[in-house]
Amino acid sequence: MKNAIYSLFILLLIASCGSNPHKATEKEYIEKLKVLKDKISEHESKTLPVVSKTVISIDTSYSNVLYRFSDTITKTGNKTLQNGRETEWIGTVNFNLRKPNFIILHHTAQDSIEQTIRTFTLTRTQVSAHYIIGDDGRVIQMLNDYLRAWHAGTGSWGKIKDMNSNSIGIELDNNGSEPFSEAQITSLMALLSKLQKEFNIPKENIIGHADIAPSRKKDPSALFPWKTLSENGFGLWPDDTLEPAPSDFNIVQALRIIGYDTNNLKATITAFKLHYIQNEVDSVIDEKTINTIYSIYKKSL
Numbered sequence: 097m098k099n100a101i102y103s104l105f106i107l108l109l110i111a112s113c114g115s116n117p118h119k120a121t122e123k124e125y126i127e128k129l130k131v132l133k134d135k136i137s138e139h140e141s142k143t144l145p146v147v148s149k150t151v152i153s154i155d156t157s158y159s160n161v162l163y164r165f166s167d168t169i170t171k172t173g174n175k176t177l178q179n180g181r182e183t184e185w186i187g188t189v190n191f192n193l194r195k196p197n198f199i200i201l202h203h204t205a206q207d208s209i210e211q212t213i214r215t216f217t218l219t220r221t222q223v224s225a226h227y228i229i230g231d232d233g234r235v236i237q238m239l240n241d242y243l244r245a246w247h248a249g250t251g252s253w254g255k256i257k258d259m260n261s262n263s264i265g266i267e268l269d270n271n272g273s274e275p276f277s278e279a280q281i282t283s284l285m286a287l288l289s290k291l292q293k294e295f296n297i298p299k300e301n302i303i304g305h306a307d308i309a310p311s312r313k314k315d316p317s318a319l320f321p322w323k324t325l326s327e328n329g330f331g332l333w334p335d336d337t338l339e340p341a342p343s344d345f346n347i348v349q350a351l352r353i354i355g356y357d358t359n360n361l362k363a364t365i366t367a368f369k370l371h372y373i374q375n376e377v378d379s380v381i382d383e384k385t386i387n388t389i390y391s392i393y394k395k396s397l
């Protein structure tokens with residue numbers, strides 16, 4: 097009897113394998129997914145070169161949200177399309193997690209790092225960032241790099257509208273009118289270097305919040321040392337000696353090629369100057385502004 101049941105089981109197994117020739121790869125898919133699930137739930141401290149350890153704030157509500165997303169990424173099965181056809185599920189074995197491709201820098205416009213941590217841990221604020229850097233150089237991580245924080249808001253860069261989906265947000269604890277401390281910038285550059293290497297982020301994809309939302313945002317402020325960052329391989333900076341732009345140079349087109357939304361040109365020029373001509377933040381299009389746009393435009397090509 098036992099033997100008969102065993103034979104039946106084997107028969108069923110063969111039959112089921114016959115109906116789904118992809119059973120073996122399906123197992124591999126699930127195993128690979130498990131590794132990726134662990135990766136997005138990772139929250140141990142990592143050591144940055146030259147600065148102290150990062151800390152991730154982990155609590156029950158963070159874990160609860162994470163649990164929901166691990167469900168989302170493990171979902172398989174069929175979906176019905178508009179034309180009535182069902183998609184068929186056959187898991188591939190070649191995949192990994194999508195990577196961020198931009199880093200967006202902000203200043204918190206708040207008075208202390210504790211205030212910002214509180215803002216990012218209250219559901220009603222609906223805002224967050226991956227990292228906050230204190231003016232003492234302390235680095236707090238609040239979200240795994242692979243997950244989507246809510247720091248960019250409405251804005252765009254080039255043709256990309258959903259900047260939260262492809263970026264890491266870094267908030268600098270700064271009220272918007274004070275200088276950025278050396279310790280803070282040293283930690284920022286150490287973090288940028290780690291992220292840039294890990295995700296292969298091009299230097300021109302390290303930009304400010306005002307760059308992607310010129311009509312709404314003014315961070316980081318004109319006191320932010322973009323020049324120092326660029327000297328260290330993060331972001332762009334115009335040439336010291338500006339080459340005169342050709343007489344037919346189209347600044348609107350150039351700003352678009354750099355990435356700016358030019359719907360509100362005055363706001364765009366102001367955001368450009370906030371980043372690249374920091375001692376002259378206005379919407380005036382003088383010769384220096386044109387030649388600076390030309391310099392950045394050439395570096396963006």
Ligand SMILES: [Zn+2]
Nearest residue numbers: 202203305315
């Ligand atoms: Zn911001």
